Amino acid sequence: MIVVDWLQRLGRNALFFLQRLGRATVFLLQVLAGIPTIIMQPRLLLWELYSVGVLSLAIIGISGLAVGMVLGLQMYTTLVDFGAAQSLGPVVALSLVRELGPVLTALLYSGRAGSALTAEIGLMKATDQLSVMEMMAVDPLCRVVAPRFLAGVVSVPLLAAIFSAVGILGAYFVGVGLLGVDAGAFWSQMQAKVDLHADVYNGLIKSAVFGLVATWIAVFEGYDAVPTTEGVSRATTRTVVHTAFAILGLDFVLTALMFGGI
Numbered sequence: 001m002i003v004v005d006w007l008q009r010l011g012r013n014a015l016f017f018l019q020r021l022g023r024a025t026v027f028l029l030q031v032l033a034g035i036p037t038i039i040m041q042p043r044l045l046l047w048e049l050y051s052v053g054v055l056s057l058a059i060i061g062i063s064g065l066a067v068g069m070v071l072g073l074q075m076y077t078t079l080v081d082f083g084a085a086q087s088l089g090p091v092v093a094l095s096l097v098r099e100l101g102p103v104l105t106a107l108l109y110s111g112r113a114g115s116a117l118t119a120e121i122g123l124m125k126a127t128d129q130l131s132v133m134e135m136m137a138v139d140p141l142c143r144v145v146a147p148r149f150l151a152g153v154v155s156v157p158l159l160a161a162i163f164s165a166v167g168i169l170g171a172y173f174v175g176v177g178l179l180g181v182d183a184g185a186f187w188s189q190m191q192a193k194v195d196l197h198a199d200v201y202n203g204l205i206k207s208a209v210f211g212l213v214a215t216w217i218a219v220f221e222g223y224d225a226v227p228t229t230e231g232v233s234r235a236t237t238r239t240v241v242h243t244a245f246a247i248l249g250l251d252f253v254l255t256a257l258m259f260g261g262i
Contacts, residue, residue, distance in 0.1 A: 012042075023128050024220045026143040031149050031219070034142035044147040052113040052148070052215075053155030057162070059112055060105060064163035067104065068170025071095060085179075089186035090193035092171040093164075097194065097203040098259065101164035103251050106210035109156055110243040114218035117148050121222030122232035130223075145219050152218070156211025157204050165204070202258045209250060214243045 038045050071092050079085050121144065124130050130140040168190075175181040194200065218239050225235035 019131035020224075021204060023224065024216070027220050027223065028216055030141050031146050034146040035150055036137065037142045038147055038150060041147075044143075045151060048147045048151035049155060052109075052117065052151050053159065056109060056112050056155070056159060057109055060159045060163050061166050063104065063108055064101075064166035065170040066139075067100060067163075068092065068096065068167030071100070071167065072171030072174035073179075076112050076175055076181070085181055087189055087193075088171065088175045088181050089168075089188075089190035092175075093168055093190045094167060094199060095166045095192045096164040097199050099251070099255070100165065101102045101160045102203055102207035102210055103247060104205060105160040105163045106214050106247045107244060109152070109159060110214045110218070110240055110247075111209070113152065113155075114214050114239050114243055115236045117152070117215070117218040118222040118225070118236045119232060121145065121148070121219060122227075122235050125223065125225060126227040126229070126232055128227075141223075144178040145223060149215050152215030153208070153211050156214065157207040160207035161204070192207065206251070206254050206258075209246050213246050217243050217246065 055241045072088060075091050075095075076085060076088055077088055079091065121130075124140075124144065130144065133143060172183075172186060176183045176186055221235040221239045221242075222232075225231045
């Protein structure tokens with residue numbers, strides 16, 4: 001009986017997951033259909049870009065600097081054992097541009113901006129603001145969700161680029177300023193080893209995919225939340241957890257496709 005009950009719970013959870021995935025897919029298509037209307041109201045998009053993008057610069061910049069400094073110190077202690085300390089620049093740059101920049105930016109964005117989007121939309125639903133818009137013949141998907149979704153998709157690649165750039169500067173300060181790595185070798189080897197198309201563009205593609213998925217989860221959880229205080233808080237928690245799982249899973253898939261020769 002224990003095995004039967006476990007299988008029944010597993011089946012129910014699987015069906016519930018597929019049901020929510022289907023609703024989320026339909027929701028995404030409806031949001032994408034409402035994006036062209038934003039062109040007629042650019043102020044909505046600009047405000048959301050400021051809210052999810054500009055206000056996230058502080059945590060992105062500080063985190064990027066800290067990660068770059070730690071990465072530079074760790075890579076130097078490893079490379080110096082092999083007599084390859086001059087390769088610190090390309091090793092740090094490739095690590096940030098390919099992996100750490102897109103992944104950590106998306107995770108930080110989810111914790112700071114994604115949770116805020118979920119809470120904001122969820123509270124609007126709980127206080128019947130979305131219902132009032134529908135009564136006034138205003139589509140909340142076009143007026144509320146679409147600008148936030150597009151702002152998130154645009155912001156994450158830019159934030160990831162800033163994260164990687166600041167991280168490289170942090171590694172430069174540690175490697176060149178503190179550990180004595182030659183500055184010319186740091187930059188020249190980085191320029192020679194980091195490819196614009198294979199590394200930088202692929203990193204931007206990964207960050208764009210992460211931004212789309214993270215923002216999609218955030219706005220859907222807020223729009224689908226139970227209209228109560230407890231329901232909104234649970235939706236906010238689900239946003240952070242589900243986004244982390246989705247980003248880490250997608251990171252493996254995209255890395256295998258881009259750099260693994262699959």
